[in-house]
Amino acid sequence: MxxxxxxxxxxxxxxxxxxxxxxxxxxxxxxxxxxxxxxxxxxxxxxxxxxxxxxxxxxxxxxxxxxxxxxxxxxxxxxxxxxxxxxxxxxxxxxxxxxxLSHELALQLVTGAQTALARRGEIETIDELLQYVQWxxxxxxxxxxxxxxxxxxxxxxxxxxxxxxxxxxxxxxxxxxxxxxxxxxxxxxxxxxxxxRPEPPPPQVDAHGLRFTRIMAHLQYRLSMLGVDAVAHDVAGERFNQRHFAACEVALGNEPYKYIDQSFESILALPFPPEFAACQLKTRSAADADAALARA
Known part of the structure; x- marks a missing residue:
C-alpha cells in the first residue's frame, strides 16, 4: 500500500x-x-x-x-x-x-523540501514552497x-x-x-x-519511559479493535532511550489482547515481561559503569 x-x-x-x-x-x-x-x-x-x-x-x-x-x-x-x-x-x-502548523515548523518543512528539490536541480524559493503548506x-x-x-x-x-x-x-x-x-x-x-526559543527543545525522555510505552501499546491494540489501524508514533525509539516501538510491542507478547478488558491501573501493577524490560536502552554512562564493575 x-x-x-x-x-x-x-x-x-x-x-x-x-x-x-x-x-x-x-x-x-x-x-x-x-x-x-x-x-x-x-x-x-x-x-x-x-x-x-x-x-x-x-x-x-x-x-x-x-x-x-x-x-x-x-x-x-x-x-x-x-x-x-x-x-x-x-x-x-x-x-x-x-x-x-506553526510558522516555525512550516519553515523547517519547506527548508528540507527546498534542499531535496535542489539536489534534483529544481530551484524553489521558501515563499513559493510555503504556498503549498497545509496549515x-x-x-x-x-x-x-x-x-x-x-x-x-x-x-x-x-x-x-x-x-x-x-x-x-x-x-x-x-x-x-x-x-x-x-x-x-x-x-x-x-x-x-x-x-x-530558536529551535525545538530536546525530547522529554523521563516522560516517555517503558510504563508510558506499555500504555501506548495497549492503546494501539484497543484502537485496532475499534477499527483504527493507527501506528503509534514518537513513543519509543532511541530518542527516548528505548528500542523501536515495534520491538517494544512485540516484547509485550499477547498482553494487550489478554488484558483488553482490564483497567490500566491493574495492567501497570503487573511486573514488566522480561523481554519488555530489556527494551530500555542503557545510557553511555550506565553502560560504562557496568563494564567497570565487570572488570573489577
Missing part, C-alpha cells in the same frame, strides 16, 4: 470511529475524541470529565507555548483553561492538540496526538495525581485559587520561553 493510500485509509478509519466527517473542524474532532477516549480506557476514566482542546480555539498564550509541540498534557492544566471551556464539568484531564492539521494527526496525550493522562490517573488534585480543588478554595494563579504563571512562562 502506498503512503498516500495508507494515510487516506487511516483518515477514513478515524472519521468512522469518531463519527465525524473526514474534514471536520478540529474543535469537532476534539469533542468526538472526548467520548471516544472512554472506549479506550473505560475503567480508568470512569467518573472523570475529559477535555480535548484545539489550541486554535484558545487565547494566544497557548499557541505560543505550543510553537514546537504537536500537543501536551498537564495534570494541572484545568485550573488555567477552565474559564475557556465551552462546557465545564469540573476538574479532569485536559488534552491539548496544536491543530494549526490546518488533518484528522489523523489530531487523533494521533490526542491518543499520545491520553497515554500521559492515563499514567497520571493510575499514579493518583488527579485524585490528589481533585481533593485540593474540592476542599480548599484558597488552594484552588493558588493553583489557578500558579498554572497561569506556568503558561505565561512557557509562552515566553517558546517564543524566544
Amino acid at each position: 502506498s503512503q498516500l493510500a495508507s494515510i487516506n485509509r487511516e483518515r477514513d478509519q478515524w472519521s468512522a470511529a469518531l463519527g465525524v466527517s473526514v474534514d471536520a473542524p478540529a474543535v469537532e474532532v476534539c469533542q468526538a475524541f472526548e467520548q471516544f477516549a472512554h472506549k479506550l480506557a473505560p475503567q480508568d476514566l470512569a467518573g472523570w470529565p475529559m477535555y480535548c482542546l484545539a489550541v486554535s480555539s484558545l487565547p494566544d498564550d497557548y499557541a505560543k507555548a505550543a510553537r514546537f509541540r504537536g500537543g501536551w498534557h498537564n495534570a494541572r492544566s484545568y485550573f488555567s483553561v477552565s474559564r475557556h471551556l465551552p462546557r465545564d464539568a469540573g476538574y479532569g484531564p485536559c488534552l491539548f492538540v496544536n491543530d494549526l 490546518r492539521r488533518p484528522i489523523e494527526f489530531l487523533c494521533r496526538v490526542l491518543t499520545h496525550e491520553l497515554g500521559h493522562a492515563i499514567e497520571y490517573l493510575v499514579d493518583g495525581e488527579f485524585e490528589c488534585m481533585k481533593a485540593v480543588h474540592d476542599r480548599l478554595p484558597i488552594a484552588r485559587a493558588n493553583l489557578t494563579r500558579n498554572q497561569d504563571a506556568y503558561l505565561a512562562a512557557d509562552a515566553a520561553t517558546e517564543t524566544s
